[in-house]
Amino acid sequence: MTSTPALITLPAGASVNEVVEIIERDGGVVLEKFLDAAAFLELKTEIDAALATSAFGDTDDFVGTDTLRASRLFARCRRMVDVVLHPLYLGAARKILQKPIEVWFGEKRTPIIPLVQIGMTQAIQICPGQGLQPLHRDDTSFLWRHPHYGREARVQIMVAMTDFTAANGATRVIPGSHKWDDERCPQQAESIPAEMTAGSALIFIGSTYHGGGTNNTDRPRIGVTMAIDLGTVRQEENQYLSVPYKTLKELPTEVQKLLGWDAGENFMGWYESGGKMHNPFDYLAAENIPQALGLVESSD
CATH class of the missing domain: 2.60.120.620 (q2cbj1_9rhob like domain)
Structure with missing residues (x-):
């Protein structure tokens, strides 16, 4: 045994x-x-x-x-x-x-x-x-x-x-x-x-x-x-729905990326804007991400 x-x-x-x-x-x-x-x-x-x-x-x-x-x-x-x-x-x-x-x-x-x-x-x-x-x-x-x-x-x-x-x-x-x-x-x-x-x-x-x-x-x-x-x-x-945008912005950069706001070498996770493929973290680092993702209407 x-x-x-x-x-x-x-x-x-x-x-x-x-x-x-x-x-x-x-x-x-x-x-x-x-x-x-x-x-x-x-x-x-x-x-x-x-x-x-x-x-x-x-x-x-x-x-x-x-x-x-x-x-x-x-x-x-x-x-x-x-x-x-x-x-x-x-x-x-x-x-x-x-x-x-x-x-x-x-x-x-x-x-x-x-x-x-x-x-x-x-x-x-x-x-x-x-x-x-x-x-x-x-x-x-x-x-x-x-x-x-x-x-x-x-x-x-x-x-x-x-x-x-x-x-x-x-x-x-x-x-x-x-x-x-x-x-x-x-x-x-x-x-x-x-x-x-x-x-x-x-x-x-x-x-x-x-x-x-x-x-x-x-x-x-x-x-x-x-x-x-x-x-x-x-x-x-689904971390994108689980973590509010305001809370997400206050988290350390490494945690933001681990929550899914990143794109890999194998092209997983990219976001298109202006005809180019971008890393979503670029948008998270900017202040206009709600508008960029269509979450709110632009004031323009």
Whole structure:
């Protein structure tokens, strides 16, 4: 009888290379003290406020009838910037996803590095009594096949806003399942809880089987998840509608681009104006973007 591999936990001072090495081997890794105390407390306050406006699911085992969910987090939570720009998360995502691919342009062999983008955000509160979520792969959103494509499409994070324990519904993960083909069915007996303290984080890839656990305690388990995806797939959450223009303009340049306001070497995301193809960030940097995109009428 073979035992299920354990999830490795790394200290806050780990290197990007260490994080990537373990993720590519095991499918995921836990990072201790991912957020410092000040950032964590502010994010927790913002997340609590977002969840307070949410409602329980209906009869869907996947969404959860005793689970609250809130998205549009870059519109609601200033501290989401700390999560996406964290050097270990963004650094690992870039290293895993931005592997160059060589293509022919005529007789010239050219390497292209794909963009990455924020695909989705969600706060998840698993309340007492919630049962197991079905095990799944998050790259199912893209109908990704395994191992056909030979590359990952998503690097996901789950930041613990409360302690994650086996008893309160910690995310369950099957280490090594990112190497399975699509014919193998995941079993709950193969999964283990990603136990971690509040402020720590689980980073895993889209091909790793996982799911929310059962909450057998009298208190909710709260986590914040976000995905960084290849720029060649559609964003799961429509960030152009989720983040108001005024809020978008106040975000750091790198976050604006990660939210989709960028265009890649493979011509994804451009915008035509004046007969030329432009990077949408050029319009975002200008003050006339609402008029340029036809969002409001020009006063001319």
